[in-house]
Amino acid sequence: MTSPVSYSLEGRIGVIRINNPPVNALSQAVRAGLEDAIKAAQQDASGIVLIICDGRSFVAGADITEFGKPPMEPFLPDLLGAIERSAKPVVAAIHGTALGGGFELALASHYRCALRSAKVGLPEVKLGLLPGAGGTQRLPRITGIGPAIQMMTSGAPISASDALTAGVVDKIFDGELEAGARAWCDELLSADTQPRRTSDRSVDALTDEELAAIRAQVAKRARGQIAPMEIVEAAAAAATKSFEEGMKLEREAFMRLIQGEQSAALRHLFFAEREAAKISDIPRDTPKRDIQTIGIVGGGTMGGGIAMSFANAGIPVTLIEVNDEALERGLGIIDKNYGITVSKGKLTEEAAAERRQRIVGSTDFSDLASVDLVIEAVFENLELKQDIFRRLDETCKPGAILATNTSYQDVNAIALVTARPGDVIGLHFFSPANIMKLLEVVRGEKTAADVLATCMALAKKIRKVPVMSRVCYGFIGNRMLQDYGREAQLCVIEGGTPDSVDSAMEAFGMAMGPLAVFDLAGMDVGYKAREILPDDQKGDPRAYRVADVLVEAGRLGQKTGAGMYRYDPDTRRREPDPEVLKIIEREAGALGIKRRNIDDKEVHDRILFALINEGMNILDERIAQRPGDIDVVYVYGYGFPAHRGGPMHYADVVGLPVILETIRSFRETLSAENWTPSPLLERLVEQGTTLSEWARNR
Numbered sequence: 001m002t003s004p005v006s007y008s009l010e011g012r013i014g015v016i017r018i019n020n021p022p023v024n025a026l027s028q029a030v031r032a033g034l035e036d037a038i039k040a041a042q043q044d045a046s047g048i049v050l051i052i053c054d055g056r057s058f059v060a061g062a063d064i065t066e067f068g069k070p071p072m073e074p075f076l077p078d079l080l081g082a083i084e085r086s087a088k089p090v091v092a093a094i095h096g097t098a099l100g101g102g103f104e105l106a107l108a109s110h111y112r113c114a115l116r117s118a119k120v121g122l123p124e125v126k127l128g129l130l131p132g133a134g135g136t137q138r139l140p141r142i143t144g145i146g147p148a149i150q151m152m153t154s155g156a157p158i159s160a161s162d163a164l165t166a167g168v169v170d171k172i173f174d175g176e177l178e179a180g181a182r183a184w185c186d187e188l189l190s191a192d193t194q195p196r197r198t199s200d201r202s203v204d205a206l207t208d209e210e211l212a213a214i215r216a217q218v219a220k221r222a223r224g225q226i227a228p229m230e231i232v233e234a235a236a237a238a239a240t241k242s243f244e245e246g247m248k249l250e251r252e253a254f255m256r257l258i259q260g261e262q263s264a265a266l267r268h269l270f271f272a273e274r275e276a277a278k279i280s281d282i283p284r285d286t287p288k289r290d291i292q293t294i295g296i297v298g299g300g301t302m303g304g305g306i307a308m309s310f311a312n313a314g315i316p317v318t319l320i321e322v323n324d325e326a327l328e329r330g331l332g333i334i335d336k337n338y339g340i341t342v343s344k345g346k347l348t349e350e351a352a353a354e355r356r357q358r359i360v361g362s363t364d365f366s367d368l369a370s371v372d373l374v375i376e377a378v379f380e381n382l383e384l385k386q387d388i389f390r391r392l393d394e395t396c397k398p399g400a401i402l403a404t405n406t407s408y409q410d411v412n413a414i415a416l417v418t419a420r421p422g423d424v425i426g427l428h429f430f431s432p433a434n435i436m437k438l439l440e441v442v443r444g445e446k447t448a449a450d451v452l453a454t455c456m457a458l459a460k461k462i463r464k465v466p467v468m469s470r471v472c473y474g475f476i477g478n479r480m481l482q483d484y485g486r487e488a489q490l491c492v493i494e495g496g497t498p499d500s501v502d503s504a505m506e507a508f509g510m511a512m513g514p515l516a517v518f519d520l521a522g523m524d525v526g527y528k529a530r531e532i533l534p535d536d537q538k539g540d541p542r543a544y545r546v547a548d549v550l551v552e553a554g555r556l557g558q559k560t561g562a563g564m565y566r567y568d569p570d571t572r573r574r575e576p577d578p579e580v581l582k583i584i585e586r587e588a589g590a591l592g593i594k595r596r597n598i599d600d601k602e603v604h605d606r607i608l609f610a611l612i613n614e615g616m617n618i619l620d621e622r623i624a625q626r627p628g629d630i631d632v633v634y635v636y637g638y639g640f641p642a643h644r645g646g647p648m649h650y651a652d653v654v655g656l657p658v659i660l661e662t663i664r665s666f667r668e669t670l671s672a673e674n675w676t677p678s679p680l681l682e683r684l685v686e687q688g689t690t691l692s693e694w695a696r697n698r
């Protein structure tokens with residue numbers, strides 16, 4: 001097996017070249033190759049050592065696939081120490097992204113150059129870790145402690161020019177990296193440049209007040225994640241301890257984190273997100289249709305947000321509305337959204353204008369005749385959608401993909417009104433569609449393989465996270481949300497309050513409690529959806545009694561200033577409303593419900609186990625391909641805490657036997673109708689199998 005690392009003496013430059021596709025991760029073989037190469041360079045006639053990578057990027061980090069397995073030498077911190085101790089100056093030449101252990105490799109080198117297009121970063125916090133190969137000790141010694149903490153706790157990469165300003169890169173090239181790097185090495189050689197070891201530098205300590213302020217800010221933003229706080233302490237030690245002591249502290253923190261539940265959950269999500277983009281029965285090299293132009297039918301909130309998603313990715317959009325007034329309103333929403341983005345400093349005026357001009361409005365349906373993909377985003381009514389698809393079938397060119405943004409309607413029933421059901425698919429965006437990353441790609445019975453492959457790839461192009469769902473009521477996310485919402489509402493009417501239930505779920509880590517989410521979405525949405533359902537599908541009438549009474553009283557949620565909560569008109573902060581408590585108590589009485597204390601554990605178990613149980617049914621029915629797919633849906637679309645890994649990963653953390661036993665007890669004590677254990681859950685408990693083992697062997 002040839003080593004992924006080569007070393008060759010070229011003139012007086014010892015060139016260490018890493019070639020470990022796809023991202024030059026620091027696998028054991030790469031680490032061993034680097035160790036051999038840096039040793040060789042100490043013995044030969046080289047005057048300077050250049051570390052450079054083949055492929056699309058400099059090293060993108062430690063090899064995450066090795067985590068959880070017995071660590072193998074050479075250990076990265078030791079290897080980077082050996083590189084830094086090199087008697088000859090070491091230059092790292094960066095292109096693409098130098099991330100995590102890759103950027104730490106560059107920091108352990110003595111000098112760093114980069115292509116202007118390159119980025120560098122320490123994203124370990126996104127995996128529930130801290131930089132574990134000297135990043136917490138070397139970076140502060142260059143940037144200062146405060147900026148280092150900011151960079152490591154955000155995990156966000158910075159541009160080469162920002163890195164130059166921060167002093168972590170010394171030189172930037174345009175054009176060809178290796179030529180530029182070699183020329184710079186020659187300059188350094190002729191100047192008799194000596195090794196410049198970052199670990200030799202010292203760094204000013206923060207004042208107690210500065211450190212206290214940073215701790216408070218990081219703790220607030222961490223929302224229960226522990227790695228950010230560990231980063232603060234490790235970085236602060238760079239000023240108060242020797243490099244060796246700081247490295248020891250970093251190592252201890254790293255081992256704590258990598259063995260913890262939060263990092264396991266975040267690493268699970270890292271791979272689950274990438275796995276979700278793959279469709280097990282469609283080859284990765286399936287030819288994709290060429291999508292250059294998009295049509296959108298419906299310029300409401302969703303249609304406008306979807307239009308922006310494509311325009312932001314450089315794809316022109318034709319936005320169709322029924323008349324000029326509706327079109328003006330739709331385009332007005334888009335203008336307002338771009339204006340907000342500019343006012344927040346996230347986009348320049350020019351960039352916003354460039355994106356905005358890619359969206360062209362029209363009231364002429366025939367303007368869709370030549371687009372490559374159309375997305376219908378009109379009101380949630382099956383007949384209306386079917387009429388539109390009949391017109392699309394007549395209007396759009398052969399080979400155009402016809403997509404519906406429906407949240408609930410039967411994609412198969414929509415496809416069947418066309419003569420080309422193979423071209424029909426569901427693209428379920430989440431509001432606000434220009435912000436939310438989740439995209440449920442709904443595969444109809446007749447959806448063609450290349451249509452599916454095209455849409456999964458297109459999702460990535462518009463920076464969405466795609467998850468395939470087959471057709472059922474509510475697909476993956478909204479179907480599970482039914483039971484999640486039912487139990488939240490029942491906890492309220494049976495003894496809790498909106499605030500007690502939401503607080504329990506936000507303490508668990510949900511970005512927003514379920515009742516507050518209903519207020520955000522508008523309770524009239526659920527009210528109307530239930531209205532058109534047959535009685536036997538409306539669910540437990542007790543569950544929506546309070547919401548229905550509030551809607552009928554005009555309390556729809558945030559949009560009317562009051563719903564489950566009252567909202568401050570200026571800050572939009574939610575406040576418990578005594579009026580709502582009176583309504584809850586009155587309706588409970590009318591339903592003969594004797595209210596009782598419902599503690600946080602009961603709220604947690606009822607709401608989360610209902611979610612997990614329905615997720616099991618979705619897997620059993622093959623609506624979702626994998627448990628990880630459901631986790632991606634809930635973390636990216638519904639605010640489930642990433643450091644819990646998603647509902648299905650969390651099911652294995654809690655333990656399937658515990659969940660099954662609890663559901664069976666709820667069946668006895670709460671409602672036999674609401675609590676039917678998923679057959680898959682029962683089978684796995686019977687077999688003594690975890691969900692992740694089942695998924696691996698499926």
Ligand code: T1G
Nearest residue numbers: 022025060061062063064065099100101123131132133274
């Ligand atoms: N290790 C192993 N495999 C990796 C990997 C990694 N670090 N990064 C990516 N891959 C795989 C990925 O699973 C996928 O595989 C393929 O490469 C393409 O990735 C000691 C401990 C680099 C920005 O967190 O952010 O260093 O699906 O689809 O969209 O302090 O990958 O093709 O089979 O994402 O172009 C720190 C993680 C690690 C960076 C490229 N580094 N990677 O994005 O491609 S911890 C990271 C990324 C660490 C040290 C600590 C992205 C990317 P497959 P992709 P992309």
